[in-house]
Amino acid sequence: MGIATATAFINSLFIWIPFLLMLSIFSFYNVLIGVRALRFYRGGRPNAIDNAVHAVAILFAAALFGYGIYGYATSPQNFVWVLSLVFGALGMFGITKNFRMIRKPHDRATWMRFHISGMLSGYIAAVTAFSATSPDFLPGLVQWLWPTVLFTPVIARHQRRVFKLSLATVLSALILLPTTLQAAQPYGIASSVFAIPAQAKKLSLTITVTSNKNDGTVYLRLMNEKNEKVDECVAKVVDGKAVCQFEGLTPGQYAAAAFQDLNDDGEMNANMFGMPVEPYGFSNNARGQFGPPSFDDQLFDLQSNESNTFEVK
Incomplete structure (x- = not known):
């Protein structure tokens, strides 16, 4: 070249x-x-x-x-x-x-x-x-x-x-995780390696994604303050909203991004120029002018068990 x-x-x-x-x-x-x-x-x-x-x-x-x-x-x-x-x-x-x-x-x-x-x-x-x-x-x-x-x-x-493919890999790992833990229990691994210290503060987070389209599936990714993936969620849209529940989170800053798969083909559809044609959104309802919003605009604090809501459109 x-x-x-x-x-x-x-x-x-x-x-x-x-x-x-x-x-x-x-x-x-x-x-x-x-x-x-x-x-x-x-x-x-x-x-x-x-x-x-x-x-x-x-x-x-x-x-x-x-x-x-x-x-x-x-x-x-x-x-x-x-x-x-x-x-x-x-x-x-x-x-x-x-x-x-x-x-x-x-x-x-x-x-x-x-x-x-x-x-x-x-x-x-x-x-x-x-x-x-x-x-x-x-x-x-x-x-x-x-x-x-x-x-x-x-x-x-x-x-x-x-x-x-990336999302499928993550979901496969999540599906296999319970089986892995069960197999480890006879040897005491589950009670030692995977034990959570009593003094560690673990929080829950409920994210509700709203939409004016009452069909399809929401794919949501949760990131930490370093823009590293923490977890992912797949939830059906019911009555114009999809709810994702995350447990065992540590206090800190997080961000979320989601899109609504209207035709349930497992991917975010785009037009010939690569622009999304299915609803998408970010935490804090952050929106960019000529592209995705900055990551800082998506961050929110999690210091206790909380609920968070944003819209995809």
Whole structure:
């Protein structure tokens, strides 16, 4: 990918195709952050390399957006200015969102989805560059846009599949846990290893998820203040609400995120651009403007046995 980006970079300078120049940078950026996601998947933390990568990428995205403004002012009849504005704006938004994401801890499934998105986005950018310079039989806008329209749903599908597999793994472990404990009891393990000290303060939490759609199933994940998964819950929606009960929690800060599976297919459905089409929500009814809300906005304190309610929509 580095060789392909370098050759595209050099060619675009000699022939002077600014849009292709920017596209080659975006292609390399997406693949690179996809590779870096594997490092975070293994427990690594962001460093100066990640800061530099995102700084360079945001500069090129801003330059592409500026090139679109320049194109509109000088050659409004050329559709390239439209593409420059669209890809430049989406690039700045995506790069900023990615940079904010890597600054916070996430579970392994989230990093794997991030890896898949980066690699497939890089592939889309590479195919777009090829399409724009090869198949002349296609109309101009179609040459540039068909890879995005065709392959973006693939990204959404793979992300949902990774989430579904991760959730299935957790649920399988929860189902097998009672059997494991019963098997351990004859040897005294259950009374020693799994005993809870009397002085430890353990709390219960009841989370009620409300919805204006009275069907389907709610999938809810509970996280601690470090954004680490504590537990998960699957509950049917009855009379416009689903109730999840969590026991044995320690005092501290928690956050919850949930979505309502309306068609009971076990996954969160999204449109061709990866945007959710089923209700979702977060604790404190936190909502983001152009994406999920910040994790800090979702946190709530748990110091006693409490109930918490939020809405999915």
